[in-house]
Amino acid sequence: MYIRPRTIDEAVTAMTKAGALVIGGGTDLFPAHVDRSITRPVVDVTGVSALRGISRQQGLLRIGGATTWSDIIAADLPPAFDGLRAAAREVGSIQIQNRGTIAGNLCNASPAADGVPPLLTLDAEVELLSVRGPRILPLAAFITGYRRTALAADEILSAVLVPGAAMAGTSAFAKLGARRYLVISILMAAAVIERAADGRIARAAIAIGAASPVAQRLPLLERDLLGLPPQTPPSSIVKPRHVAALTPIDDVRASSAYRMEAAMTVAGEALDRAAGVIP
Numbered sequence: 001m002y003i004r005p006r007t008i009d010e011a012v013t014a015m016t017k018a019g020a021l022v023i024g025g026g027t028d029l030f031p032a033h034v035d036r037s038i039t040r041p042v043v044d045v046t047g048v049s050a051l052r053g054i055s056r057q058q059g060l061l062r063i064g065g066a067t068t069w070s071d072i073i074a075a076d077l078p079p080a081f082d083g084l085r086a087a088a089r090e091v092g093s094i095q096i097q098n099r100g101t102i103a104g105n106l107c108n109a110s111p112a113a114d115g116v117p118p119l120l121t122l123d124a125e126v127e128l129l130s131v132r133g134p135r136i137l138p139l140a141a142f143i144t145g146y147r148r149t150a151l152a153a154d155e156i157l158s159a160v161l162v163p164g165a166a167m168a169g170t171s172a173f174a175k176l177g178a179r180r181y182l183v184i185s186i187l188m189a190a191a192v193i194e195r196a197a198d199g200r201i202a203r204a205a206i207a208i209g210a211a212s213p214v215a216q217r218l219p220l221l222e223r224d225l226l227g228l229p230p231q232t233p234p235s236s237i238v239k240p241r242h243v244a245a246l247t248p249i250d251d252v253r254a255s256s257a258y259r260m261e262a263a264m265t266v267a268g269e270a271l272d273r274a275a276g277v278i279p
Helices: 008-014 069-074 079-088 094-099 102-108 116-121 219-225 256-274
Strands: 021-023 042-044 054-057 060-064 125-130 133-138 143-145 156-163 170-176 187-195 201-209
Touching: 008 125, 008 156, 069 079, 069 094, 069 102, 079 116, 079 170, 079 187, 102 116, 102 156, 116 170, 116 187, 116 201, 170 256, 187 256, 201 219, 201 256
Parallel strands: 021 042
Antiparallel strands: 054 060, 060 156, 125 133, 125 156, 170 187, 187 201
16 A cells, blocks of 8 residues: 655554555665565655744744755754754765655664764754654654664654754764765764853763764763863863764775774764864
């Protein structure tokens, strides 16, 4: 069964069908079914215009779940979103960026999803909709494990919400891969730096992806960055204890030991870019 709703109400009603499967860009769904048929009801939300776009509402920045990575790259956003836009440019090819959606990236819940670390540094929340109404969860609580989320069977991820307090400062994204383009991350980091009037760091957010089942903020490093003077590169204070909570695996792209070592370097690079120390 194929259903193509035109409104949000039609979409959440369609999701009440047993086993309903949402499709937006399809860039994760179709590769997962390349050798087998899709037997579940498919709810194609590409016709629901209300699910796409970026707007400011009541002190929040709202990114519709069907917003594509190309939409994010082209959007007029504050410098705190530069890390997210840089990550958007790393999501597959331009064709994938034109089709893939922010909701799909989050709901797929890959540890190597490039969009997750920047959104974590922005204290992002997700809005989930069903016929029961909306509910809002912190992104950190939404992705619960490897390919697992808190999304109920009848819900759609309708929007990503960024609070106004997280939209100050400057940000950056750094990715480690086997090559420069079209590659799954070995490791990635996103950072936001906000400075006080005297130039010292007043707020810092740093998150690492592909080094644990779920991308993680590094609160100990964030705390140690507070008060750092402008002449000190943030990378100079990154130590093994700051990444000790990460739990990377051995796989075909890298060993766990390499990822632990690289985490400090990539975190330092993202922080230095966000701080304006390196371009």
